Structures are given as C-alpha cells and as structure tokens.
Amino acid sequence: MKAIVYHGPGKIEWEDKPKPMLLEDTDAIIKITHTTICGTDLHILKGDVPEVSDGRILGHEGVGIIEEVGTAVRRFKPGDHMLISCITSCGSCSYCKKGMYSHCENGGWILGHLIDGTQAEYVRIPFADNSLYPIPHHMDEEALVMLSDILPTGYECGVLNGEVKPGDHVVIVGAGPVGLAALLTAKFYSPGLLMVIDTDENRLEVAKQFGADYGIDSKQVNPIEIVKGLTEGKGADVVIEAVGIPATFELCQSLVAPGGIIANIGVHGKPAYLHLETLWSHNIKITTRLVDTITIPLLFKTVQSGKLLPQQLITHHFALNDALYAYRIFGHAAQEKALKVILTA
Ligand SMILES: NC(=O)c1ccc[n+]([C@@H]2O[C@H](COP(=O)([O-])OP(=O)(O)OC[C@H]3O[C@@H](n4cnc5c(N)ncnc54)[C@H](O)[C@@H]3O)[C@@H](O)[C@H]2O)c1
Ligand SMILES: [Zn+2]
Ligand SMILES: [Zn+2]
Numbered sequence: 001m002k003a004i005v006y007h008g009p010g011k012i013e014w015e016d017k018p019k020p021m022l023l024e025d026t027d028a029i030i031k032i033t034h035t036t037i038c039g040t041d042l043h044i045l046k047g048d049v050p051e052v053s054d055g056r057i058l059g060h061e062g063v064g065i066i067e068e069v070g071t072a073v074r075r076f077k078p079g080d081h082m083l084i085s086c087i088t089s090c091g092s093c094s095y096c097k098k099g100m101y102s103h104c105e106n107g108g109w110i111l112g113h114l115i116d117g118t119q120a121e122y123v124r125i126p127f128a129d130n131s132l133y134p135i136p137h138h139m140d141e142e143a144l145v146m147l148s149d150i151l152p153t154g155y156e157c158g159v160l161n162g163e164v165k166p167g168d169h170v171v172i173v174g175a176g177p178v179g180l181a182a183l184l185t186a187k188f189y190s191p192g193l194l195m196v197i198d199t200d201e202n203r204l205e206v207a208k209q210f211g212a213d214y215g216i217d218s219k220q221v222n223p224i225e226i227v228k229g230l231t232e233g234k235g236a237d238v239v240i241e242a243v244g245i246p247a248t249f250e251l252c253q254s255l256v257a258p259g260g261i262i263a264n265i266g267v268h269g270k271p272a273y274l275h276l277e278t279l280w281s282h283n284i285k286i287t288t289r290l291v292d293t294i295t296i297p298l299l300f301k302t303v304q305s306g307k308l309l310p311q312q313l314i315t316h317h318f319a320l321n322d323a324l325y326a327y328r329i330f331g332h333a334a335q336e337k338a339l340k341v342i343l344t345a
Contacts (some may be wrong), residue, residue: 003057003120004323009047014324017057020116020124025070028128030082034142035062035118035320035343037330038086038149039176040267044113045327048269052113059119060086060111061148063141066132073128081141082132083300084118084125085293086111086149091130102290107131109290119323121345133296136304142342146181146310147299150340153265153291154181154242155299159189161287162238162263167192169231171255172212174242175203177313177339178265180210182240184308185299187211191238193230197223197251202337210312224254231257241265246272253279261285316341 003017020029038061044052052058066080076082088107089096095103102108107127111117116124125131135141159182164170170191172179175198186194195214196207204215214230216223227236235257241249244266252262253275262284274286302308316336318326320343329336 001121002321003116004059004327006044006052006056006058007054010045012045012058012324012327014321017116017120019122022068022070023124024126025072026127026129027070028066028073028076028082028125028132029068030064030084030123030125030132031067032062032064032118032121032123032320032345034064034145034345035059036145036340037119037327037343039178041112041119041327042331043267049113056112057116057120057123058112059117059123060109060113061145061150062118062123063135063144063148064123067122069128075129076132076134081135083135083144083296084111084123084148085131085133085296087291087293088126088131090127096130099292099294101292101294119320119343121320133300136300139304140311142344143309143311143314144303145342146313146340147296147303149291149293150177150181150313151185151299151308151310152293152295154178154183155185155295156291156293157265157289158182158240158242158263159185160295161289162240162261164189164191164238166190168237169193169195169234169257170238170240171195171197171227171236172240172242173197173248173252173255174266175200175207175215176242176333179240179242180207180313180339182242182265183207183210183212184312188302188307195227195230195236200334202334206339218251223251227255234258236260238263244268246270250275256282256284258282259284261287264288313340314342315339318343320345
C-alpha cells in the first residue's frame with residue numbers, strides 16, 4: 001500500500017509500505033476513505049516531536065471501513081464504517097476508567113506518533129472496540145473527519161475546561177482550526193460575547209462568519225484595550241488559548257477578568273511567564289488538557305441534529321495520492337486560506 005512516511009525533519013515521502021496486519025486480538029484494520037493533515041503533523045515535520053522515528057506513517061485523523069478485526073473485537077465487524085479517534089484507549093486502565101483517554105497507559109496519542117497512522121491506504125487501530133466510533137447511516141463522512149481531533153479538542157480543552165456558560169464573555173486567542181472548533185462549540189452555551197483574536201485577516205473573517213461577535217487583529221490594534229472596552233473594563237470570563245506560544249499565553253493573562261478561567265489548548269514548546277504578581281489576587285483558574293476525545297459520541301449527536309456543521313472547517317480537497325501536494329498547500333495555510341484539507345482515497 002501507499003502512505004505518507006516521515007524520514008526526519010523536513011522529509012516526507014508518498015511511498016510503498018507493507019499493508020498493516022492484526023498484531024493483537026483487540027486490533028482492527030481499517031481501509032481509509034478520508035483523512036486530513038493536522039497542525040501537529042507540521043510540528044512533527046519541523047522536528048518538534050522527536051519521538052516520531054524515521055519510517056513512521058503520519059496522520060491521526062480519519063474515517064474508513066473495517067477490513068478485518070481481531071478475535072476479541074466484539075462491537076464491530078468487517079464492512080462497518082468507522083470514525084477513528086486521534087486518541088487510542090484501552091478502556092480498562094486507571095486513566096481510561098476516569099475518562100482520561102489521553103493518558104491511557106496502553107494507548108493515548110500514539111497514531112502517527114509512536115505507531116503508524118492514518119495518512120495511508122490502511123491503518124491498524126489497537127483497542128478497536130474503544131478507539132473507533134460507528135458512523136450512523138446517511139452522515140457526511142468526510143465532514144466527520146473533523147471529529148477525530150479538532151472538534152473534541154476545541155470543545156474539551158477550550159469550552160468544557162473553560163466552563164463556558166450562558167451570557168459569558170468569551171475570548172478565543174487563535175483562529176486556526178482548533179480555535180474555530182472552540183468557537184463553534186462555545187455557541188452551544190449561548191455566550192454573551194464571543195471575541196476572537198488572531199493576526200490573520202482571513203481567519204478573523206471566517207470566525208465572524210462562524211458567529212464571532214468581534215474579530216480582533218492583534219497586528220493592527222491593542223487586543224487588551226479592545227477586550228477591556230467590550231467588557232466594561234473587566235476582561236473576559238473565559239479566555240481560550242489556541243495558538244501555543246509564550247506571547248499568546250501571556251496575552252491571555254491580561255485578558256482574563258477577576259474570577260475568570262484561562263483554558264489552555266495550545267501545545268507549548270517553550271516556557272511562558274505566569275504573572276502571579278498580578279494574578280495571585282484575581283481568583284482565576286488556569287486549565288490544561290490533552291484532548292481525551294471522550295465527547296465524540298456527544299458531538300456526533302450535535303452533527304446529526306444540525307447544531308454543529310463540521311464541514312464548515314473544510315477548505316480544500318485532494319486525492320490521497322496527492323498527499324505531498326496537500327502538505328505543501330497546508331504548510332502555507334495563510335496564503336492558501338486553508339483551514340482543514342480532506343484527502344480522499
Ligand atoms: N491540547 C490538545 O490536545 C491539542 C490538540 C490539537 C491541537 N492542539 C494545539 O492547538 C493549537 C492550535 O491548533 P491549530 O491547528 O488551530 O493551529 P494553527 O497553527 O492552524 O492556528 C494557530 C492560529 O494562531 C494564530 N497566531 C499565531 N501567532 C499569533 C499571535 N501572536 N497572536 C494571535 N494569533 C496568532 C495564527 O494566525 C493561526 O490562525 C496548536 O498549538 C496545536 O498544537 C492542542
Ligand atoms: Zn491533530
Ligand atoms: Zn487505558
């Protein structure tokens with residue numbers, strides 16, 4: 001079969017690899033129908049995730065059809081259409097029992113990281129009963145690729161950890177796919193004010209189309225003054241960090257109102273300042289989280305009822321065998337006005 005294979009920083013190839021085989025009786029082999037590229041794949045390509053070894057197939061998102069299951073897989077059978085969670089979970093370790101699949105002692109984020117991933121014609125999924133979700137009939141399967149990672153991430157790490165409530169003043173820093181996913185799912189709770197900060201005009205425009213009340217270009221204006229101006233000088237009740245650099249985490253600390261919550265989503269590679277000299281008396285909370293994908297079943301229902309339209313996040317389509325070209329386009333997301341790209345087998 002063909003796959004996107006990592007060969008060290010800056011090097012990926014679309015090349016032949018052996019078709020995966022069942023290794024454990026809890027495994028399933030999936031024939032990929034649609035997959036995508038994540039910002040995290042670009043981090044891997046830059047060499048930011050050194051655990052990814054030479055020869056690894058990338059990708060941790062996708063949908064497909066079961067080709068084969070191990071003898072212990074009880075819930076699914078060949079021919080079933082499945083959504084693949086970016087997080088593999090055994091369902092029985094102490095973290096899985098708490099719903100913290102991200103820290104599963106036998107899984108976690110391993111796809112396209114520590115084991116071969118989804119940017120391939122076939123993928124092996126460990127603990128299939130717990131790591132795959134059946135797709136109901138008549139659903140737009142390519143749109144559901146957004147439920148593998150982006151939507152649960154925005155929802156769990158941003159909206160749920162940020163405890164967004166009706167009437168809340170919410171600011172999201174970063175209007176990439178993850179920040180926009182937080183925006184779409186924050187709307188479930190009817191916040192009073194949704195403000196989005198970015199430096200990319202196009203993404204701010206998209207945020208407004210998706211329901212943001214204000215798109216704030218932090219290259220043009222002082223975002224702290226604008227947010228304070230919109231919130232009677234108080235700042236926001238919920239501040240969601242969806243960039244992952246020290247400057248934006250520090251900005252969040254200037255945007256949060258007394259009693260508010262900073263919900264960090266961004267993957268940080270460098271230390272950032274925590275301004276306790278100001279915040280010690282502000283009764284704030286700061287949360288961090290690696291996505292658990294435990295809300296995938298709930299998000300399925302919101303898609304089925306038309307409350308959530310994940311296809312809004314898709315801007316580009318390619319054939320799976322054009323994956324290298326898709327990487328080039330996605331690597332220049334700002335110029336190409338790209339959010340999520342779909343690769344179809
Ligand atoms: N916690 C988790 O489980 C989890 C899961 C998936 C992704 N992530 C992380 O979430 C973050 C966002 O992911 P994404 O795919 O949307 O990334 P992205 O790179 O597509 O989007 C980031 C956005 O931030 C904007 N930005 C950059 N610098 C800025 C600045 N100084 N001020 C304001 N805006 C700025 C960019 O213009 C871009 O629109 C990343 O750090 C990613 O690694 C975390
Ligand atoms: Zn991802
Ligand atoms: Zn587990």
